[in-house]
Amino acid sequence: MPVKFRIKIAPRGQSSPCNTLNMSVDASLVSHFLPSDGERKLVLKPIFDTVAMTIKGEAAYAALPAQPVATTKSGKFTTLSGWWAQTFEQFATKAASKSYVHLASSKRRIPGYRTFDIVFEKGRRGPAFSFANSAKQKKPLRIEMSMASLRPGDLEFIEKLWSELAGPHIPFRALFPDARITRMDVAIDVLNVRAANLIVHHPKLWKVWCCSDPATGSETYLHYFYHPAKKYPQQSFKKRAQLMIYDKRAERIANDKDPIYGDVPHTRIEISHDPTRFLANLPRWKSNFIDWTIVRAGLDDTELQARSRRTLDSIRARGFDGASALHTSVPASPEDLAAQYPADIIPADLDKQVKEAIHSGAMGLFVEWAKTDIGALLGSKD
Helix, strand or coil, X not given: CEEEEEEEECCCCCCCXXXXXXXXXXXXXXXXXXXXXXXCCXXXXXXXXXXXXXXXXXXXXXXXXXXXXXXXXXXXXXXXXXXXXXXXXXXXXXXXXXXXXXXXXXCCCCCCEEEEEEECHHHCEEEEEEEXXXXXXXXXXXXXXXXXXXXXXXXXXXXXXXXHHHCXXXXXXXXXXCCEEEEEEEXXXXXXXXXXXXXXXXXXXXXXXXXXXXXXEEXXXXXXXXXCCCCCXXXXXXXXXXXXXEEHHHHHHHCCCCCCCCCCCEEEEEEEECCCEEHXXXXXXXXXXXXXXXXXXXXXXXXXXXXXXXXXXXXXXXHHHHHHCCCCCCCCCHHHHHHHCCCCCCCCCHHHHHHHHHCCHHHHHHHHHHHCCHHHHHCCCC
């Protein structure tokens, strides 16, 4: 059932509201509304964005009743590495074929791997399958996908494609009982709060990189931890940060996609995790969102809100000491910051909400496959 409400929005760079919209959001997606006497602001429940898994296929291969026979020029094989070599060969052949439209070589580069993109209808690209190009690699397959971008029917399409290319012996779903999660990005979306009105801190935070539009201001903030083996933080926005805050609406427009919520400001807070655990054990995992201090400019009075935003901008750009030289009543530390400004975006029941996300949608299906008896997965034809 949708949650309906009126929401006031202001153009970027202005502090006074100038437009009122009626909108609705599916109630199952809403975490909570932010306290406000004026503009309605709400936080959506956490979702999984980019997830990467490494797969060996040992459990499935060991459970096969008989060794399969290869169908390509490599001939018969009696080892798991031989089966992986044949599957890699099939993917490479189809990706190179101009007549095969459901697979393409990817622009992504992973040392020691060759990557292929699954291509859905109308050229929409989906998960990336990375095959080790050497038998010495202990992890022959790496799959990376955006869980939030998968549409109904996508997994069924991938299963059929896998069966076509890898053969009928090991179904796609049978790969997951010994799959390991190596990367997991958890995102929380905030509506009617701009990225520039948020500031975050973490005890390990080292550097913050900012992307700013000359006309409308900051849109993206990349937060990096200190790394003892590196002299400098990552210099490229393409390198993965521990936490990102960015204008999701602007990102979709830049990629020629319609904004999900129309004219309503849409900010995404995304944390990248490296859990390195078996997929089957994921339900016991907890996100480290709670380790971050995330505050916002939350005053509704126009003049006070403008002053609040200027203070946060100064802290972000100059640090606490530098900001104190320009403004009065500036917080002296991250702890004071959280005490003076609203730190209410992360819900108290975050762990519960993350667990719900683990058991829902495509993520829930992958976990279900990982926990299913391998014999049942090998015998499944659906």
